[in-house]
Each structure stands twice: as C-alpha cells, then as structure tokens.
Amino acid sequence: MTDASRPGRSPRTILLLILALTLGSMGLAGVLRFSGWRPASLQNKGELLNPYVDLRDHALTLTAGGVYRWQDSPRTWRIVVMPEQCDGVRRAECVRLLVTLDKVWRLLGPQAGRVHVVWAGALPIATEGMPEVRAIHPDARLRAALAAPAEGRGDPVWLIDPYGFVVMRYPSGFDPAGLRSDLARLLKVN
Template sequence: MNTSTTPSARKPSSWTVLLLALLFIVPFGLAWYYYQSKDVREFKLVNHGELIRPARDIKNIALVDPSNEAQFLGSELKGSWWIWYVSPNRCQQECHDNLYNIKQMITALGKDSERVSTLFVSLPDCQVQACENYVLEHYPTMKQAHMDSKAFNTFFDGVTEQLDRERVGEIYISDPRGFVMMRYSGEINHQYILKDLKRLLKVSQIG
C-alpha cells in the first residue's frame, strides 16, 4: 500500500502561514503601539480634569506670602499634594462657592485629608486685599500666595483659560514631586475633582 503523502498535505500553504502569523503578531503590535503612544496615560487614567502636558515644575516659581510680603519658592510646596485655587478677578459668589467646595473635598478625603493641602493664589490684577481678607477670615488654614504679572503669565502660559480665570477662577492639582499636573474650570462639579483626587491618592506611593 502506498503511504506517501502529497506535498500539499505535508506542508501548509503560504496563505495559512501568513494568516497564523497575523493572528499572533497583530495583537502584540497594537498593544505595543498603545503602550508607546503619548496618550498612554489616558488609557490608564480616566480623569475629569485636563491633564497638563508637560506638567509645570513649581520648584523655582516665585510666590509671595501676603501676610508679610515675604517671597518663597514653589519648592516649599514639595512633599504634599496641593489643591490650588487661582481666584477670578473678583472674589464674589462663584469664588466663595469654590472655596467652600474645596474645604468640603478635604473633609471628604477622610484619613487621606492629611496628605492634601490647599493654596489660594490671587490674580495679579485681583482686588488682592479683599480676596485675602475673605480667605483669612473664613479659611484660615488655607495657605495664600500671590505672584507678579510676569511670573504668573510665564508659569500659566498655555495652560490657563482666560474666561475661567477672570470670571470663576481655576483649580489646579500639584503632586508631591513639585509639578502642577491637572487643571479644572472653577465651574466644574467639585465631586469630579474629588473623584480624581481620590484616584490619584490611591495609586500614588508618595505624599
């Protein structure tokens, strides 16, 4: 009996080999592409704020303590998470609401509240005295600072939204390494900021 096989039976066709290769290679190729993509962090973190890229290094920015007009560097804020509230032109009802909501967020963090500090930054053209007096009276534990126009515009260039900045203010998050990395409009529901902050604190090994 003839037990020999035909060439086609002994070896799969080139189309079969190609199809099998594609089935194994393509998924790995796509996974590698997404991993290397500049948007990879957005695949890993579903956030409600605007991720600032590149994050802004705060270590060398010049800030002024309004209580004594002493200058200090942003490097003094390293080691902790910070919620920054950059005030609107006038600290009226929207400003008051945001300050209150930020305080509520800290309370809602529970045991993690000690990891987060708050900072009020008045705009260079804000009614500074009125803003500072209100914050000092109602939120005495909130750190205050102001910046001159040049330093402010240099640091926030390309990040700040003028309409939010002037009307309702803006909220930023800086990390313990000393980088401002997330931005929110002052009109955002503060529960969204709280969700982002809880997620950041959960995955962070620092601060």
C-alpha cells in the same frame, strides 16, 4: 463503555478551544489598549497638561508673611486658584469656590493633611476653620505660568504635584467630585 468509545470532544479539540479563548482575549485586550479605550474609573476628570509647567524654583510670598516653597512640605499636593478678582459681584463666586475646595479637602479624609489649597489674592471669607488654605500674594510670574486658554468666565483650578510641577487643570465650573477622585487616586500613588 470506555473513555475512547464515549462520544464527545477529543483532547485536541479541547486544547484548540482553550488556545482560541486565550488568544482571543489577548487580541481583544490589545485592540482596546491601542484604540485608546480606558475604563471610566481610570480616566482623569481634569485636563492632564503636557508638558507640565515647572514651578520648582518659584517661591511664593504668603499674605501672612514668609515664603511658600513647593518642596518645604514633602509629599504635599497643592490645589491652586488664581481668581481674577473677588470683589463686588464676583465675591459670591469666589466664596462658593473656596467652600467647594474646602469640601473636597475634607472628603479626602486621612489623606487631607497632604493637600494644601493655595489661594492667590485676598480670601473672600475668613478661613479659621480651613487649615489647608494658604493665602499668597498674587504673582505676575505665577499668573503667566498658569495662563489658561479662554473658556468663558470664571477661574480655573490647578493641581500641582509635590515637586512643583503643574500637572492638571480644571476649568471654571468643574465637578468637585472629579477633582476629589483624581486627587484621591494620586495620593495613593505618591
């Protein structure tokens, strides 16, 4: 039996099938892309700000003395917290938030050296074992720049890129794993 006499698909049918599969997969990818669908692993856990808040010319004063500038540490991301108050009943919440941010920092592993936690105001606990924490004096201009919409009690956390732009916001009670995954992804890129 020769190839021509063997029953089956003709080369033209096979070519059309390959073409249909190729164009069909491209069409499906286009529909998913333009419908806004993204894989869960690529979605931000925090709220991406648009437009970004520009803090490049805003120098902060460290509580230990000196000035904290955004561009003094190149390639360094900042996690900024501006709690309303950390005394009395709220002290326990502030301690919990600071300990959570320390865990996020430690889970970044070798990349942790490229992240600072900037805490505005008095620290609720001693931070000798937390090298990433930079305590700054509360600043009305910074507080105004980071004004958040009221979403209930608590303090939001802000993520600032190495150049001094506020790029993401995490509401009070955020999932620390989400902050860590967003930060880990950003540290790989920049």
